[in-house]
Amino acid sequence: MPVTSEKPAPYAPHSSIVELIERYRNRGLPSPVTADVLLRAGISQSLVSRTLYALQVLDLIDEQGAPTKTFEGLRLAPEAEYKQRLSQWLQSAYADVLKFVDPADDDETKIRDAFRSYQPVGQQARMITLFLGLLAAAGMVAEKRGSQPRRPSSPPQKSQRASNGTSQTSKPSPENKKETVTASPTPHQQTSHDDSYEKLLLEKFPAFDPSWTEDLKKAWFEGFKQFQEMARKDRA
Incomplete structure (x- = not known):
């Protein structure tokens, strides 16, 4: 299976x-x-x-x-x-x-x-x-x-040479730091209204229990199929 x-x-x-x-x-x-x-x-x-x-x-x-x-x-x-x-x-x-x-x-x-x-x-x-x-x-x-699934690695911080020749790690200015905190989420981080609605419905859908009787299992799968059809219509 x-x-x-x-x-x-x-x-x-x-x-x-x-x-x-x-x-x-x-x-x-x-x-x-x-x-x-x-x-x-x-x-x-x-x-x-x-x-x-x-x-x-x-x-x-x-x-x-x-x-x-x-x-x-x-x-x-x-x-x-x-x-x-x-x-x-x-x-x-x-x-x-x-x-x-x-x-x-x-x-x-x-x-x-x-x-x-x-x-x-x-x-x-x-x-x-x-x-x-x-x-x-x-x-x-x-x-x-x-x-833990692999994630894209972050680029290394650039360093700048001080006047005395030593290497110093550049730090963001207060303005840049503020912009970083208040930056808008990327498109991948945003959740669409449709996805939120579908997730809300799923949370209310009862979890499948293998110990159910065959009649209950059949009713659950029929209900789940109807839910999928409703979700497709909402997206359309």
Whole structure:
């Protein structure tokens, strides 16, 4: 079940997913994997629902909570092949994203653009953190990149020579400092009215809970589809 923009994307903490994989490899997990199992495994109550949903979307457990062949393959992989198996799993789970971005080389803006059509919009930053964190665990990106997406570096401060020949770092004048504080945000920092309205609606939309009955799940997805159609009409 690859991650696509056609259904809500996972945004659980990557540390929770990695810890559960390691626990399954080293100590096992009761089957089926349920909310109660995750609580007993150390996942906090506030993260249980999104973690359980992430395990399903990332093809580690099925809708009944049973471990998939993918999860079992990660458990049985020899240590020398473990990261390779993780890489294969993630290339399949995030195939849709990896068509458009190379996380090892591309900057944060390009990675964010690859997730821009994913729902819920308000959780896209967490989706990216999960994505990069899992890739770091598999050795596909640097560990530092997985913990914090790379940002463009700031240009070094220019220095000027004083009359005595020593180097001094130039400091902004009070006028320049005031202008810096009161400067208007760039277009990328501004939030459009449409995005704010859509985010407000999303905040009122109930979070998906994998423990729901099939009827409730069906009703939730139908409601989410109607919300997407409304959002498209508002943009038009």
